[in-house]
Amino acid sequence: MLDRCIGTHRVRQIQRAIRHGKITLLCLFMTVVVLRGTIGAGKFGTPEQDFNDLRNHIYASRKHAEPHRVLTESNQSNNSKNDEANSAGDANNYAAFDINKILVDEGEDEKPDPNKPYSLGPKISDWDEQRAKWSSENPGFSNFIGANKPRVLLVTGSSPKPCENPIGDHYLLKSIKNKIDYCRLHGIEIFYNMALLDAEMAGFWAKLPLIRKLLISHPEIEFLWWMDSDAMFTDMAFEVPWERYKDSNFVMHGWNEMVYDQKNWIGLNTGSFLLRNCQWSLDLLDAWSPMGPKGKIRDEAGKVLTRELKNRPVFEADDQSAMVYLLATQRDKWGDKVYLENAYYLHGYWGILVDRYEEMIENYHPGLGDHRWPLVTHFVGCKPCGKFGDYSVERCLKQMDRAFNFGDNQILQIYGFTHKSLASRRVKRVRNETGNPLEAKDELGLLHPAFKAVKVSAS
Amino acid sequence: MLDRCIGTHRVRQIQRAIRHGKITLLCLFMTVVVLRGTIGAGKFGTPEQDFNDLRNHIYASRKHAEPHRVLTESNQSNNSKNDEANSAGDANNYAAFDINKILVDEGEDEKPDPNKPYSLGPKISDWDEQRAKWSSENPGFSNFIGANKPRVLLVTGSSPKPCENPIGDHYLLKSIKNKIDYCRLHGIEIFYNMALLDAEMAGFWAKLPLIRKLLISHPEIEFLWWMDSDAMFTDMAFEVPWERYKDSNFVMHGWNEMVYDQKNWIGLNTGSFLLRNCQWSLDLLDAWSPMGPKGKIRDEAGKVLTRELKNRPVFEADDQSAMVYLLATQRDKWGDKVYLENAYYLHGYWGILVDRYEEMIENYHPGLGDHRWPLVTHFVGCKPCGKFGDYSVERCLKQMDRAFNFGDNQILQIYGFTHKSLASRRVKRVRNETGNPLEAKDELGLLHPAFKAVKVSAS
Numbered sequence: 001m002l003d004r005c006i007g008t009h010r011v012r013q014i015q016r017a018i019r020h021g022k023i024t025l026l027c028l029f030m031t032v033v034v035l036r037g038t039i040g041a042g043k044f045g046t047p048e049q050d051f052n053d054l055r056n057h058i059y060a061s062r063k064h065a066e067p068h069r070v071l072t073e074s075n076q077s078n079n080s081k082n083d084e085a086n087s088a089g090d091a092n093n094y095a096a097f098d099i100n101k102i103l104v105d106e107g108e109d110e111k112p113d114p115n116k117p118y119s120l121g122p123k124i125s126d127w128d129e130q131r132a133k134w135s136s137e138n139p140g141f142s143n144f145i146g147a148n149k150p151r152v153l154l155v156t157g158s159s160p161k162p163c164e165n166p167i168g169d170h171y172l173l174k175s176i177k178n179k180i181d182y183c184r185l186h187g188i189e190i191f192y193n194m195a196l197l198d199a200e201m202a203g204f205w206a207k208l209p210l211i212r213k214l215l216i217s218h219p220e221i222e223f224l225w226w227m228d229s230d231a232m233f234t235d236m237a238f239e240v241p242w243e244r245y246k247d248s249n250f251v252m253h254g255w256n257e258m259v260y261d262q263k264n265w266i267g268l269n270t271g272s273f274l275l276r277n278c279q280w281s282l283d284l285l286d287a288w289s290p291m292g293p294k295g296k297i298r299d300e301a302g303k304v305l306t307r308e309l310k311n312r313p314v315f316e317a318d319d320q321s322a323m324v325y326l327l328a329t330q331r332d333k334w335g336d337k338v339y340l341e342n343a344y345y346l347h348g349y350w351g352i353l354v355d356r357y358e359e360m361i362e363n364y365h366p367g368l369g370d371h372r373w374p375l376v377t378h379f380v381g382c383k384p385c386g387k388f389g390d391y392s393v394e395r396c397l398k399q400m401d402r403a404f405n406f407g408d409n410q411i412l413q414i415y416g417f418t419h420k421s422l423a424s425r426r427v428k429r430v431r432n433e434t435g436n437p438l439e440a441k442d443e444l445g446l447l448h449p450a451f452k453a454v455k456v457s458a459s
Numbered sequence: 460m461l462d463r464c465i466g467t468h469r470v471r472q473i474q475r476a477i478r479h480g481k482i483t484l485l486c487l488f489m490t491v492v493v494l495r496g497t498i499g500a501g502k503f504g505t506p507e508q509d510f511n512d513l514r515n516h517i518y519a520s521r522k523h524a525e526p527h528r529v530l531t532e533s534n535q536s537n538n539s540k541n542d543e544a545n546s547a548g549d550a551n552n553y554a555a556f557d558i559n560k561i562l563v564d565e566g567e568d569e570k571p572d573p574n575k576p577y578s579l580g581p582k583i584s585d586w587d588e589q590r591a592k593w594s595s596e597n598p599g600f601s602n603f604i605g606a607n608k609p610r611v612l613l614v615t616g617s618s619p620k621p622c623e624n625p626i627g628d629h630y631l632l633k634s635i636k637n638k639i640d641y642c643r644l645h646g647i648e649i650f651y652n653m654a655l656l657d658a659e660m661a662g663f664w665a666k667l668p669l670i671r672k673l674l675i676s677h678p679e680i681e682f683l684w685w686m687d688s689d690a691m692f693t694d695m696a697f698e699v700p701w702e703r704y705k706d707s708n709f710v711m712h713g714w715n716e717m718v719y720d721q722k723n724w725i726g727l728n729t730g731s732f733l734l735r736n737c738q739w740s741l742d743l744l745d746a747w748s749p750m751g752p753k754g755k756i757r758d759e760a761g762k763v764l765t766r767e768l769k770n771r772p773v774f775e776a777d778d779q780s781a782m783v784y785l786l787a788t789q790r791d792k793w794g795d796k797v798y799l800e801n802a803y804y805l806h807g808y809w810g811i812l813v814d815r816y817e818e819m820i821e822n823y824h825p826g827l828g829d830h831r832w833p834l835v836t837h838f839v840g841c842k843p844c845g846k847f848g849d850y851s852v853e854r855c856l857k858q859m860d861r862a863f864n865f866g867d868n869q870i871l872q873i874y875g876f877t878h879k880s881l882a883s884r885r886v887k888r889v890r891n892e893t894g895n896p897l898e899a900k901d902e903l904g905l906l907h908p909a910f911k912a913v914k915v916s917a918s
Contacts, residue, residue, distance in 0.1 A: 094845070094847065095624055095846055097852040097856075101853055102853065102856050122892050122893060122894045124896070130895070130896075160884035160885075161884065162625075165553035167556070167558055167625075169628035169629040169632055170622070170628040173617070173635070176632070176636075176639075177635075180635075180649050180651050184649065184650070190639050191639075192635075192640075194884075195867075213874050217896060217899075217906060218906075220907070387553055387554055388551055391551060392550040392551060397556075398561050408653075408654075415656075417656065426655070427655065427656065434581055435581045435582065435583050435584075437675040438593050438675075438678065448597060
């Protein structure tokens with residue numbers, strides 16, 4: 001009927017225009033849909049995923065959100081019950097997989113009793129005695145594995161969830177390999193935590209319940225070495241000077257003046273520290289924890305810390321600021337057993353180290369542990385597991401690769417190899433094989449390190 | 460001029476059609492571009508990335524390809540030289556980062572001399588003597604750390620490149636944590652390899668040069684335990700029966716009949732094996748390696764293996780098939796020192812185990828190591844680090860989570876926790892804290908395992 005009013009030609013024009021219009025709209029729609037699936041719905045971070053998130057300059061406005069990782073739009077065939085029969089199809093294609101299908105989140109965390117003050121656990125007051133008794137009954141688990149060598153447990157960890165951004169897990173993997181290498185050379189055991197033991201103490205505070213639990217479960221440990229997942233060993237030959245700390249219980253990198261005089265929030269660093277297994281340490285953990293419980297307590301404590309400490313930005317209470325505050329205000333109680341170490345980099349801020357690696361290789365050698373060859377390079381603020389860091393992503397990742405290779409070269413040279421450059425993951429041979437491998441020069445003494453040899457009696 | 464020939468209306472029709480057509484084409488083009496950027500250029504795997512790729516049913520047609528990981532279209536601002544000044548912008552946004560900016564590939568691999576037969580290294584014929592001499596000179600590095608406890612090095616690894624698909628690195632991380640836990644309990648050291656020592660022996664063959672290098676560098680090691688990155692410990696309490704192997708040099712899971720009688724390509728598994736550090740083992744590695752060099756040799760050897768072994772698909776030579784062939788054809792030479800173990804799951808094929816975890820929990824307990832409570836669950840064929848596996852992605856990842864949690868529960872119970880379910884990454888408390896932590900019941904005996912106690916003489 002329409003064509004009688006406006007003419008056949010016109011009708012056909014309109015029909016054609018409508019068809020084109022439909023196709024156009026369909027294309028636009030598909031393009032939008034695919035783009036959304038790729039970019040994601042927004043930029044919400046989940047700080048609780050990142051145990052090693054030391055300071056957040058802009059956290060006040062962040063909200064918790066569920067991670068939204070969709071590699072592409074979910075593939076219909078993944079919903080098929082006959083996945084295994086379809087083994088060669090999209091069901092087997094990792095690129096087509098929607099990760100949300102396996103992210104199981106069972107319910108909410110238990111709500112803590114608001115009337116009950118937070119506690120890390122039942123009070124223990126005789127830990128030194130309990131420990132001594134246990135040790136005498138268990139001589140096979142001595143606190144010292146050599147004359148001057150205490151039994152050390154290095155503790156680190158990361159979230160049980162995949163990183164919000166994919167490359168984060170790759171750097172966590174390289175980071176733990178790096179720690180495995182150092183610890184193997186130095187006779188140190190590792191505990192890699194991926195469990196949130198106490199929902200109230202999520203984020204950077206999660207280390208406190210974990211540390212307490214490990215200390216009281218393992219009386220054989222003399223020192224617990226906490227190390228953040230974004231910290232890497234860059235001096236494989238440096239042995240911690242344990243003798244120096246014989247009268248100390250808590251060793252952190254820092255400066256007395258910056259903590260006790262200035263109350264500077266970065267006067268010490270809690271990303272890499274040593275804690276002796278003793279009553280004093282349990283008491284310290286109890287004194288440290290009150291600012292930690294998330295929500296109102298942590299927020300309010302954050303305001304106190306920003307007010308009381310020098311240069312501290314506005315954000316919820318973090319464990320490092322809380323420690324500065326604790327020591328600065330209760331020096332008499334704790335100070336005599338705290339060693340703020342700055343003779344070597346128990347923690348080394350990456351910003352002032354990573355551009356000097358070539359200079360270090362040129363002028364120095366492993367074993368120094370200090371500014372000449374740092375024991376630890378710590379990538380504070382990079383947050384590769386999250387969505388958004390405090391520094392350029394490109395700089396962070398490139399420098400983390402360099403730091404990893406800088407440390408890895410010291411392992412590879414044991415076997416006659418090295419990275420082609422500090423930027424390259426490829427390796428090249430630098431020492432020829434011979435028929436007498438045991439005569440190879442072990443230049444750094446890392447093949448059979450003296451600090452690792454133990455006396456084993458015939459049994 | 461055109462309109463004089465065919466009329467103004469017609470011209471306008473044509474113009475309109477052309478405009479619509481252009482828009483349509485543009486939409487289609489954009490859609491294709493975005494889809495390609497998301498899915499990637501094809502389904503090419505890069506076997507050399509996956510050291511643990513044991514068998515590939517469809518590899519004959521695979522080519523090497525550079526990984527193509529673009530999280531989104533690269534952001535123009537990442538090219539700015541002033542990234543650090545733009546700290547709050549897209550430069551700090553991991554979601555906007557193009558990973559190709561940091562994937563440095565320096566040149567090609569060295570081309571091997573085609574006239575020179577492949578060799579793992581200079582022939583060594585007196586390794587037992589060299590080793591014995593070294594041991595006597597270095598009593599602090601005994602081959603045995605207990606009466607029946609040899610010094611063991613567990614060796615595993617993965618590619619130095621980020622996984623082709625993002626979730627892969629997360630599972631590599633969980634897998635190494637799992638191994639760290641088992642090895643800490645059992646007094647075993649770990650070497651995590653991320654270096655390709657010999658470009659000719661890429662892929663599943665990469666373990667051979669690595670193993671040889673570690674054996675001859677570390678005479679103190681009595682057994683080297685190779686374990687694939689896709690294999691996980693699911694019995695934390697099971698100690699390998701070292702005594703059983705006192706007259707053997709090479710232990711793999713497998714069945715004599717399937718190897719020697721049937722020449723079945725899966726008659727044994729090289730994803731988890733024990734190799735004694737001795738001359739015999741160096742000789743075995745030399746005899747094992749000839750089918751490995753990539754290219755023509757490996758391709759041709761693959762054809763031989765498919766022809767000679769039972770049920771083997773068509774693809775290039777892999778180390779496992781080569782070992783079946785070697786043993787089946789040279790039983791007299793090697794057989795007496797090879798132990799094909801099937802009394803417990805030194806390697807356990809995941810397909811027949813993972814659905815039974817709840818039944819195991821109901822009826823059995825850790826420490827059995829066999830079908831009732833497998834020592835190792837090995838996710839052969841899943842390939843989470845690659846783009847395309849032999850099984851459904853959803854099934855693989857879900858089951859890998861369950862296997863991880865099944866093993867992790869045995870660690871967590873030491874500390875009074877457990878996963879909320881085998882599917883959940885969350886944990887819950889199952890034992891209350893007390894003021895006397897050392898009286899807690901250590902049901903599995905994993906807190907201070909007997910097989911870990913050593914005698915340390917006063918020095």
